[in-house]
Amino acid sequence: MPELVDGLDSKSSAFGFVGSSPTAPITSVMNTYTRFPLQVSKGKGAWIRDCDGNQYLDAVAGIATCTLGHSDPVMDWALDQQLRKLQHISNLYQIPEQEALAAWITTHSCFDKVFFCNSGAEANEAAIKLARKYGHQVRGIERPIILTAEASFHGRTLATISATGQPKYHKGFEPMVRGFRFFTYNDISSFDRLLEATEIEGPRVAAVLLEPLQGEGGVNPGNIDFFNHVRKCCDMKKILLIFDEVQTGVGRTGELWGYNKLGIEPDAFTLAKGLGGGIPIGALAVKEKYDLLCPGDHASTFGGNPFACRAGLTVMKEVERRGLTYHARCMGELLQELLKQLVTRYPDHLRDVRGWGLLQGLVLNNPSLTAPSLVKQAITERLLIVPAGPEVVRFLPPLTIKPKELHTAVNRLEKALLSIIS
Incomplete structure (x- = not known):
């Protein structure tokens, strides 16, 4: 594992942290997260360190965000140079870094125009x-x-949780934004019934919004036949087909974009997470004929600023230069095989493995074993993973992760599992 060094005393800091626990409750931060008892002081590659100097293998990567891993030297250099030049300027002016990133995305995708913002929800x-x-x-x-x-x-804003087909995210924030209806993912009959019922008195459906692989919903890969059917229906009825690639974009699936896994092209897609390599950025990319937003229709003060776009451009060029899309495909195959071996060894507790590339989900098979409990126990084995619902554990490591590190991750996961079930 790489050596991690920082300039702070690992036992304490200006923020009052000692070891892995704060010296007093953090009362100034709103309680919007159920936080694990871990304070991270440093990261390098696929590894992070807590304030006591303990090393953890990070198979979360900021939830599919740190594409190149932590403290990548190319990113460090590029962003240092950008800060010495210009970090922000209003979108009232032309921004060369923004135009360069948009050009990279359109050159390497089926889209023609890009709008930049700050997150996937945006x-x-x-x-x-x-x-x-x-x-x-x-x-x-x-x-x-x-x-x-x-x-x-699809996000945490009022409109995007309204678009999210999980009622638990709606509770307490009603009424939802109207104009969204839901069908069963990968189910042609369910989709057809909803489309027919919605348009029984005439055209009503403007768009279909889909994830090529559902991440938060349990790591559910899209079915090729289903997506081809949706594409044909949208073409026939002139419905806009939009892919949410906030989690699947930027090489994570073993292809540059998630839609490459399905053999069809959407009319628009959204990006965030891995695009900035840990720097906040989001994007909406569209085909030319759907470039309908005009000045005054939509905007973002920080969206597409030079610093974020330099991060995005650096990530995309490094993904291409290092062959990280192919690497993610190979590492994903290895990770899936290692996890399947676990399923074979513990069939009473583990049921399945599913996913694409370096977005893999381990499906649990015992009501007494929950994803949050396994994730928490994995931290004691110095492995970071994340739940995707109550019965799926998700692996989202940096695209730069090495085979040896994947073996280490699965070995630590097995130790965590044995600690719970033995």
Whole structure:
């Protein structure tokens, strides 16, 4: 494992942290997260260190965000140079770094135009607004409807949780934004029934919003036949097909974009997470004929600023230069095989492995064993993983992870599992 060094005393800091626990409750931060008892002081590659100097293998990567791992030297150099030059300027002016990143995305995808924002939720908000404008302006629909899938996850803003097909995220924030209806993911009959019922009195559906692989909903890969059917229906009815690639984009699936796994092209897609390599950035990319948002329709003060776009451009160029898409495919095959071996050894507790590339889910098989409990126990074995619902444990390591590190991760996971079931 790489040596981690920082300039702070590992036992304490200006923030009052001692070891792995704060000296007093943190009362100034709103309680919006159930935080694990771990304070991270340093990271390098696929490894992080806590304030006591303990090393952990990070198979979360900021939830699919740290594409190149922690403290990548190329990223360090590029962002240092950008800070010495310019970190922010208003979108009222042309931004060369923004134009360069947009050009890279359009050159390497099926899209022609890009809008930049700060997060996946913001990117999906932009997509929702685009879909509604398309419904009004192009289709002449008075009250546009967007169809999305059950078990989906599209963000935490009011519109994006309304688009999210998980009622637990709606509770306490009603009424939801109207205009969303849900079908069963990968189920052609469910989709057809909803589409027919929604349009029984005439055109109502402006767009279909889908994840190529549902991440938060349990690591559910898209079915090729289902997605081809949806694409054909959208073509026939002139419905906008939008992919949420906030988690699947930027090489994570073993292909550059998630839609490459399905053999079809959406009309638009959203990006975030891995695009910035840990720096906040989001994007909506569209084909030319769906470039409908005009000055005054949508905007973002920080979206597409030079610093974030330099991060994004650096990530994308390094993914290409280092062959990280192919590497993610190979490492994903190895990780899936290692996890399947665990399933074979512990069939009473583990049921299945599913996913693409370096986005893999281990499905649990025993009501007494929950994903949060296994994740918590894994921390004691110095492994970071993350739940995807109550019965799926998700692996989202940096795309730079090495075979030996994957073996270490699964060995530590097995120790955590044995600690719970023995």
